[in-house]
Amino acid sequence: MTNNQNSVLATRAALLCGAAALVASAPAMAQDSQTRIETDAVAAEQADRAIIVTGTRQADRSAADTVAPVDIVSTAELNNQADSDIGNVLRVSVPSFNVGTQPISDAATLVRPANLRGLSPDNTLVLVNGKRQHRAAVIAFLGGGISDGSQGPDISVIPSIAIKQLEVLRDGASSQYGSDAIAGVLNFILKDSPDGGTVSAQWGETYEGDGDKYTIAANVGIPVTAAGFLNLSAEYGESDATVRSVQRDDAAALIAAGNTAVADPAQIWGQPNVNDDMKFFANFGLELSPAIELYAFGNYAERNVDGGFFFRNPTNRGGVYAGPFVDPATGAPLAEEDGGVASVLVGDLSIDTAGDCPAGIPLTQGGLIPDPTILAQVSADANCFSFVELFPGGFTPRFGGDIEDYSAAVGIRGQLFNALDFDLSYRHGRNKSSFSIRNTVNASLGPNTPTEFNPGGYSQTENVVNLDLGYNLALGEGSVYIAAGAEYRDEEFGITAGDPASFELGPLAQPSAAYPTGQGFSTSSNGFPGFATNSAGTSKEDNKAAYIDIEADLIDALTLQGAVRYEDTKSFGDTVTWKLGGLFKLSDAWRLRGTYSTGFHVPTAGQANVINVTTQFSNGELQDEGTFPLFSPAGLIASDYIADTVANGGLGLDRPTLGPEKADSFTLGVAGDMGDFSVTLDYFNIKLKDRISRSSTIDFPAALCYLANREGVANNCTDTFTPAPAELLTQLDGAGVIDRNDFTGFEDLVAFTFFNNDFDTRTQGLDFVANARLYPIEGGTTRATLAINYTETEVTDVGETISATRVRQLEESLPKWKGFLNITHEQGRLRGLLRANYFGSYYEAHLEDSTLPIDASAELTFDAELGYEVIDGLELAVGAQNMFDNYPTLNPYSGIVGAKYGERSPFGFNGGSYYLRARFQW
Structure with a gap:
């Protein structure tokens, strides 16, 4: 960070802390002189006996008495970490939760997809205070197999300091909460204290000396009359990038040949820069009467993310540098078999008098260095241009964007007639991503190209109205709690067009005498083409639901639960899901529990309607791949192409469809308490049918050739030659088969995909959790938690x-075994933490290429933290994450694109880091 950036950030941080202190001062001074400090021991004690609200409609159900397993993660556990990003925190707090670093993953770098129990991110329902959180606008097109095409919520907008406790329901719950609750439910319960507060500041960096990170956070409770509260939380921070790269083989060869403009390393692999990461949450409650409460909560968050992309080699990047075979003496076109050599592409800017420029600058020294004589000739002629003049060492685009997220919820709840519980609420949420890409070109614009572009963005807006009712019916010595309710939810997915230069077809993309189908330069911003105006717009989806949920405690030893939900969607029909569960107390200490449920996940408006082009590394080179709606003009071409059985290109497959995915889930477990020791063991089995995902890639030019042949359009397609898409699109448009404008921005596509339902899976495993409270030293308390998860996924169809x-990738890209042993100790003013994290072996298809397999070994990492309360309320802490500096398995193919380690490591690839924290509580 520059000195100017540092001064700005310091000012913002000071303002944040000052505001929090000012807001806190009034209630703090009004308190008794007794200091109110919530120690880790107290927080853990509260978690043990906490009443939970997830997976049950009753108000007095504890985690120990639920028919399905619910884990509780306390505020102390969430905040005593090296990382403030809630995804990284949960990675070492919830064994079945996985989230990767996503170094070069297009928009997935901005909003990292996370997996619970081995399933897609949008198979996990996220709640805040029991209300559905809206999705992120970002769709993970490059998600490492499991997350490809997913659109889940962005939990990173939730500051950990705002959370009272996190409840993790490890069970299918679609019949209780609706679409998405297949893998489970994450319910973030916000702090609701009317007084007290916390101010925290933390700084750290990796052992390598990069990745500097700081976070300043504050929480304050404010009384609102004697019957209400306003609890405010804010966090601000930044995180610098890391570099875990080696020089690419091709870049090293260029440098060795004398190209001094090539960067070292040419391509950056590491975590991205995260700038101006601001998060704010407010939680409000007010008793209107002894039986009625008004409540509201909401958030605002924003951040800027900037990451790396693939290196563009100055000798062979298609559409920018790669030219035809030419005469080594003149640069005129000459076939390879006649002695022609590879060249760097030259554009003729005098469009009307084309042919004055060499077709290419011959490459000498084994195809590594442009011929200096002809390069000088091109540079001296104002009508001729080559990108080696602008970027002689090639270029590596930087991709990122701004994320903005906000929501507001308001509701009223309580009890009517001393018997009928009710909760009526409305929630609005919006997430917006505005993409940016720099250090790149729109090659078709030649020397007039900008090097920074705004390619447009996505937005996701949701509205949810809920009415929940409940009545407790006494039956003899037992009771039955009957809950029923209704929900209306709508969502809108929007695409914003980019600036014109980000999708423009410039003059060097137009036909010329030398290039009848164009001059060979690619269109749009290289790396992430902008959304053209024909791609912009909004798509809407809505659904209506009604449910009934019954819990019965007919005898002391037995609890039964049943739920049925009807849901009707605008575009994908209706469905009924249900759940049956039971808990039987074998004794005062041991309980047997189990559930069976059905579930579903409806395609989002984004998945059904998104248009996107991304640059993917495939078959040893970069290529542009598009994603189209299944029912768009391009999608219909794909549908016909893969389903038609005619000899000319038809593949004879079933016509693709897009609809809901459906699940059948089964859990069975045992839980026990023995004094200061508790243990749970749960088995789960989730069968998921017709999973929603992106298809594998389809050859775009071949599909266009198929369409041209089918419609009898004159074209030059042969078994050995396929014209460029731009030429085919022009021919098809001229024949009236397509509207050329529907394909603006797609002229350089090599392949494309679409969303459909195309495979089934079975995911099963075990969750084991053991907690113990020990007293090894008089006056001290030691707690130990051992959590182990085993998850196995099989693609069954x-x-x-x-x-x-x-x-x-679906079956092996996440470790089957994962777990941690967490030990905390409190002794007076001293507090310590030691955690061992185990990550099992996994598979990575490097660059999504099956010929580049990485069979990564299991790793054991350790985290430690030591805190001391120097004065009442003020604690200083020092800690280390991955303190023995473990790294994942070395990438055996690191020379291809410079990645020293595989990018899919479940614990990252930054190695060890350390941090310092000061925290004041009152």
Whole structure:
């Protein structure tokens, strides 16, 4: 960070802390002189006996008495971490939760997809104070197999300091909460104290000396009359990028040949820069009467993310540098078999008098260095241009964007007639991503190209109205709690067009005498083409639901639960889901529990309607791949192409469809308490049918050739030659088969995909959790938690548009075994933490290529923290994450694109880091 940035950030941080202190001062001074400090021991004690609200409609149910397993993560555990990002925190707090670093993953770098129990991110329902959180606008097109095409919520907008406790329901709950609750439910319960507060400041960096990170956070409770509260939380921070790269082989060869403009390393692999990461949450409650409460909560968050992309080699990047075979003496076109050599592409800017420029600058020294004589000739001629003049060492785009997220919820709840519980609420949420890409070009604009672009963005807006009712019916010595309710939810997914230069077809993309189908330069911003105006717009989806949920405690030893939900969607029909569960107390200490449920996940408005082009590394080179709606003009071409059985290109497969995915889930577990020791063991089995995902890639030019042949359009397609998409699109448009404008921005596509339902899976495993409270030293308390998760996924029905690589990614790209042993100790003013984290072996298809397998070994990492309360309320702490500096398995193919380690490591690839924290509580 620059000195100017540091001064700005310091000012913002000071303002944040000052505001929090001013807001806190009034209630703090009004308190008794007794200091109110919530120690880790107290927080853990509260978590043990906490009443939970997830998976049950009753108001007095504890985690120990639920028919399905519910884990509680306390505020102390969430805040005593090296990382403030809630995804990274949960990675070492919830064994079945996984989230990766996403170094080069297009928009997935901005909003990292997370997996619970081995399933897609949008198979987990996220709640805040029991209300559905809206989705992120970002769709993870590059999600490492499991997350490809997912659109889940962005939990990173939740500051950990705002959370009272996190409840993790490890069970299917679609019949209780609706679409998405297949893998489970994460319910973030916000702090609701009317007084007290916390101010925290933390700084850290990696052992390598990069990745500097700081966070300043504050929480304050304010009384609102004697019957209400306003609890405010804020966090501000930044995180610098890391570099875990080696020099690419091709870049090293260029440098060795004398190209001094090539960067070292040419391509950056590491975590991205996260700038101006601001998060704010407010939680409000007010008793209107002894039986009625008004409540509200909401958030605002924003951040800027800036990450790396793939290196563009100055000798062979298609559409920018790669030219035809030419005469080594003149640069005129000459076939390879006649002695022609590879060249750097030259554009003729005198469009009307084309042919004055060499077709290419011959590459000498084994195809590594442009011929200096002809390069000088091109540079001296104002009508001729080559990108080696602008970027002689190639270029590596930087991709990122701004994320903005906000929501507001308001409701009223309580009890009517001393018997009928009710909760009426409305929630509005919006997430917006505005993309940016720099250090790149729109090659078709030649020397007039900008090097920074705004390619447009996505937005996701949701509105939810809920009415929940409940009545407790006494039956003899037992009771039955009957809950019923209704929900209306709508969502809108929007695409914003980019600036014109980000999708423009410049003059060097137009036909010329030398290039009848164009001059060979690619259109749009290289790396992430902008959304053209024909792609912009909004798509809407809504659904209506009604449910009934019954819990019965007919005898002391037995609790039964049943739920049925009807849900009707605008575009994908209706469905009924249900759940049956029971808990039987074998004794005062041991309980047997189990559930069976059905579930579903409806395609989002984004998944059904998104248009996107991304640059993917495939078959040893970069290529542009598009994603289209299944029912768009391009999607219909794909549908016909893969389903038609005619000899000319038809693949004879089933016509793709897009609809809901459906699940059947089964859990069975045992839980026991023995004094200061408790243990749970739960088995789960989730069968998921017709999973929603992106298809494997389809050859775009081949599909266009198929369409041209089918419609009898004159074209030059042969078994050995396929014209460029731009030429085919022009021919098809001229024949009236398509509207050329529907394909603006897609002229350089090599392949494309679409969302459909094309495979089934079965995911099963075990969750084991053991807690113990020990007293090794008089006056001190030691707590130990051992949590182990085993998850195995099998693709049980392999579809026709899913590749073998994707199947293996679904089955093996997350570790089957994962767990941690967490030990905390409090002794007076001293507090310590030691945690061992185990990550099992896993598979990575490097660059999504099955010929580049990484079979990564299991790793054991350790975290430690030591805190001391120097004066009442003020604690200083020092800690280390991955303190023995473990790294994942070395990438055996690191020379291809410079990645020293695989990018899918479940614990990252930054190595060890340390941090310092000061925290004041009152």
